[in-house]
Amino acid sequence: MRSYGGRVFLLGEHLRRLAASASFLRLRLPYTQTQLAEAVNLVAGGDSSIRLTVTRGQHTGSLSLETDHPPTVIIQAKPVVDYPEEYRRSGMPVCVSAIRRDEASPIVRHKTLNYLESLLARAEAAERGCGEALLLNTAGFVAEGATSNVLWVRRGEVCTPSVDAGLLAGIVRELVIRLCCAERIRVHEGLFAAGELLEADEVFLTNSLMELMPVRSIDGQEIRGGAPGPVTSRLVQAYRREVERSR
Numbered sequence: 445m446r447s448y449g450g451r452v453f454l455l456g457e458h459l460r461r462l463a464a465s466a467s468f469l470r471l472r473l474p475y476t477q478t479q480l481a482e483a484v485n486l487v488a489g490g491d492s493s494i495r496l497t498v499t500r501g502q503h504t505g506s507l508s509l510e511t512d513h514p515p516t517v518i519i520q521a522k523p524v525v526d527y528p529e530e531y532r533r534s535g536m537p538v539c540v541s542a543i544r545r546d547e548a549s550p551i552v553r554h555k556t557l558n559y560l561e562s563l564l565a566r567a568e569a570a571e572r573g574c575g576e577a578l579l580l581n582t583a584g585f586v587a588e589g590a591t592s593n594v595l596w597v598r599r600g601e602v603c604t605p606s607v608d609a610g611l612l613a614g615i616v617r618e619l620v621i622r623l624c625c626a627e628r629i630r631v632h633e634g635l636f637a638a639g640e641l642l643e644a645d646e647v648f649l650t651n652s653l654m655e656l657m658p659v660r661s662i663d664g665q666e667i668r669g670g671a672p673g674p675v676t677s678r679l680v681q682a683y684r685r686e687v688e689r690s691r
């Protein structure tokens with residue numbers, strides 16, 4: 445999560461996703477949403493990046509989802525260190541990873557601590573001079589970024605993989621889809637081949653810390669409409685207005 449001037453942006457949405465995933469993963473959250481929100485707000489001073497982690501608690505020595513101990517909740521906050529200004533100004537170079545998202549995996553739609561594939565993909569991207577890796581799913585359709593969602597613009601309309609492509613339904617992705625509706629920009633959610641992404645006029649990534657991050661190139665191929673393109677810039681403005689409204 446990210447706070448702006450001490451206010452956590454979209455806190456309710458983050459906590460609802462956490463509760464839904466906890467329930468799916470059979471973790472009994474020991475606190476109510478209100479209690480968690482109060483705890484998060486306590487550490488959310490200034491512009492912070494905040495991580496709320498729930499573990500299964502003290503390990504009993506058996507490999508099982510059932511434990512006799514309550515889950516442990518950890519909340520960490522640190523000042524936001526923004527991405528390089530150059531990325532915001534002229535876009536982030538990204539590359540397509542050889543690692544695939546498994547759209548049939550039961551955990552692919554949940555934010556869990558199973559981050560190794562994403563971290564390997566990011567390390568590979570960094571070695572290639574890129575700020576993020578894009579992952580296809582096992583059928584070859586575009587899924588998401590290693591730590592972000594991907595959206596793109598074609599002839600003034602926004603496209604993004606649907607959740608069944610195998611991705612985390614990002615809170616920022618959801619907000620951007622709502623903002624597109626408010627701005628009367630058509631949104632297509634579906635299964636898209638990687639080629640469609642390469643032919644896009646504009647590409648951008650979303651997550652709570654990146655917000656909307658324009659993409660400059662994919663595997664060295666420049667995005668034709670430049671970065672940030674006009675539709676991305678419009679959505680960045682709309683996002684900023686939402687942040688201001690929430691403060």
Ligand SMILES: Cc1ncc(COP(=O)(O)O)c(C=O)c1O
Binds near residue numbers: 562592593614617652
């Ligand atoms: C794999 C993955 N997809 C998407 C996202 C974007 O999520 P959100 O918009 O909720 O920050 C993240 C964020 O960390 C992520 O790890």
